[in-house]
Amino acid sequence: MxxxxxxxxxxxxxxxxxxxxxxxxxxxxxxxxxxxxxxxxxxxxxxxxxxxxxxxxxxxxxxxxxxxxxxxxxxxxxxxxxxxxxxxxxxxxxxxxxxxxxxxxxxxxxxxxxxxxxxxxxxxxxxxxxxxxxxxxxxxxxxxxxxxxSSPMTLHDYIDSIGDARLVIDMLVGALQRLLVYPEQGFMISQQVPVDVLNAYDRLAQGGYTSRLLRDDKGEVVEPTT
The missing domain is CATH 3.40.50.620 (HUPs)
Structure with missing residues (x-):
């Protein structure tokens, strides 16, 4: 649930x-x-x-x-x-x-x-x-x-199209992590992430929505270094 x-x-x-x-x-x-x-x-x-x-x-x-x-x-x-x-x-x-x-x-x-x-x-x-x-x-x-x-649709519409709410949340969390760590790896420009979005990301990751998160060789979640 x-x-x-x-x-x-x-x-x-x-x-x-x-x-x-x-x-x-x-x-x-x-x-x-x-x-x-x-x-x-x-x-x-x-x-x-x-x-x-x-x-x-x-x-x-x-x-x-x-x-x-x-x-x-x-x-x-x-x-x-x-x-x-x-x-x-x-x-x-x-x-x-x-x-x-x-x-x-x-x-x-x-x-x-x-x-x-x-x-x-x-x-x-x-x-x-x-x-x-x-x-x-x-x-x-x-x-x-x-x-x-992109296709104009609401979050609820997108979840319905995928058919798996938990997977969609995992994908959103993984995409946010990449916005945080990829700039320092040279893959994209850095963008400001509002505090409320960061807090939402942290709560969801701590809540177990982690299947799409990048991990290092030790299996630890990759975090931004700054």
């Missing part, structure tokens, strides 16, 4: 993970690979709304997507977007990336090799990964403007 406090703390993390950007026309939209086909749905919607002339889907497979997306995340995203009415000519695929940093770097390199000039990017991710994706892109591709986007 998930307590009222846990629900409140989860909502705090959910709200913080979303950047609150308003979509606007950009040079390209990049959909980051994952288990969630909602990324492709959001990309197709943005394309049809005239927000971008080109979609790039990036992602290989992972242990959580290998069975569901055997041809690779980016390929399945492409197929989904075409099913939703996006023309094949408006979709590019980057099939090698296995983490967020590679998503950004490999998509950037693919566009450069194709001679496509990019000044702004609609960066499409899972709803709770907006801030992590934004921080990574700002570190690795600082010369372009980043506009974050």
């Amino acid at each position: 998930i307590s009222t406090q846990d629900c409140d703390d989860t909502q705090r993390l959910w709200d913080y993970h979303q950047m609150g950007h308003t979509p606007r026309p950009c040079s390209v939209a990049i959909g980051l690979g994952s288990h969630d086909l909602g990324v492709a749905d959001a990309a197709a919607d943005l394309y049809k709304r005239g927000m971008t002339p080109l979609l790039v889907f990036t992602g290989a497979t992972s242990p959580t997507t290998r069975e569901r997306m055997p041809r690779g995340e980016a390929v399945h995203y492409r197929e989904r977007a075409i099913e939703l009415g996006v023309p094949d000519s408006a979709v590019m695929v980057e099939p090698r990336a296995r983490n967020t940093g590679e998503n950004i770097r490999f998509a950037r390199d693919l566009l450069a090799e194709a001679g496509i000039e990019v000044s702004s990017v609609l960066l499409i991710s899972k709803p709770y990964e907006e801030r992590r994706a934004y921080a990574t892109a700002r570190k690795l591709w600082s010369e372009v403007e980043i506009v974050s986007a």
Whole structure:
């Protein structure tokens, strides 16, 4: 049973993970690979709304997507977007990336090799990964403007789509930990985390929502050093 406090703390993390950007026309939209086909749905919607002339889907497979997306995340995203009415000519695929940093770097390199000039990017991710994706892109591709986007849904809607509330909380806690420790490892820019969000994260981690936390070689939870 998930307590009222846990629900409140989860909502705090959910709200913080979303950047609150308003979509606007950009040079390209990049959909980051994952288990969630909602990324492709959001990309197709943005394309049809005239927000971008080109979609790039990036992602290989992972242990959580290998069975569901055997041809690779980016390929399945492409197929989904075409099913939703996006023309094949408006979709590019980057099939090698296995983490967020590679998503950004490999998509950037693919566009450069194709001679496509990019000044702004609609960066499409899972709803709770907006801030992590934004921080990574700002570190690795600082010369372009980043506009974050995801499927518009509430926390409750997202839990219903996954079907496992505890897993969703674990994922939100893990994503927050990465925002704290990855900047000092050089993977993303540092961002200010409000005290109430930090307190919510601490309570949830202490409450056992830890399956997605990074751990060191000794099995200890990785903590920021500053």
